[in-house]
Amino acid sequence: MGGCIGIRRNRDDATEDISGNITRPNSGNTRKNHPLCHETIRWKSDVPLTEGQLRSKRDEFWDTAPAFDGRKEIWDALRAAAVAAESSDYELAQAILDGANISVPNGFLTECYDELGTRYQVPVYCLSYPINIVKEDNGRDSPAECSEPVDGGLEMILKLRLSSTCTDVKLTVSTRDTIGMAKRKLQLQEGLEPSRQRWFFGGKLLGDKLRIEETKVLPGYVVQVIVNNDQTSAAET
Structure with a gap:
């Protein structure tokens, strides 16, 4: 969007600390709010991570962050905004930030402030996948999450991450089910x-008519479920 400062174009003016936080000189002096940038931060992990390791690293940060500084309700809002932004739902992410009176001077969730001026830093690994993510193609995270054929398809367990609670739930489906059927379950x-x-899976919206087997979701991988607060239909064709 207009006025956004790309993370790549300003690499000379930015520094990345040991925890992966990206900061800019004098950013803490202005406190001027900036609309959330509609960009994915590209970064490379020093130690290549599997998706399971990255999820564990994220969960550890979000579970422990409120113990260090700031208010828990602000950390909860930042977590929900990060989930929405990673799924490219920037409108929802911005609404969450606005509702919690969180300002983002740089347009990225790496550095935020609440209405009292308290600073919150979200590490980059909580905002996007590294470019050197290690794919797990053998399902070792969840070796028993597929079973015998059911109604022409395989029964499997989907791991769903709900934006409304920032928690993971497991849902038993058939690979022949459509997304619409899975939503009803x-x-x-x-x-x-x-x-x-x-x-959402892999950054793409899953339409209601798409079958589970067509999504290419593997056992152990997470499907992001953005939960709207209103009753407006989100069904996709």
């Missing part, structure tokens, strides 16, 4: 109306 399990659910 999630409604029965978690009480979330299908019209409030938007499913």
Whole structure:
């Protein structure tokens, strides 16, 4: 969007600390709010991580961050905004930030301030995958999450990350199920109306008519479920 400062174009003016936080000179002096940039931060991990290791690293940060500084409700809002932004739902991410009165002087969640002026830093590994992520193609994270054929498809367990609670849930589906059918199963399990659910995998929105087997979701991989607060239909064709 107009006025956004790309992370790559300003590498000479930015530094990356040992935890992966990206900061800029004098950024803490202005406190001027900036709309959230519609860009994915590209970075490379010093030690290549698998997706499972990255998820564990993220969970550890979000679980422990409130113990260091700042308010828990702000950390919770930042976590929800990070999930939405990674799924390219920048409108929802911005709404979460605005609702919690969080300012982002650089346009990125790496450095934020609450209304009291407290500084919050989110490491880059919580915002995007590294360019050298190690793919796990043997499902060793969840070796037993596929079973015998059911109705012409395989029964499998999907791991869903809900933006409404920032928690992971498991949902049993058939590979022949459509996303729309899976949403209805999630409604029965978690009480979330299908019209409030938007499913993302690999940064792409999964349409309601798409079958699970067509999504290429492997056992152990996480599907992001963005839960809208209103009742507006989010069904995709």
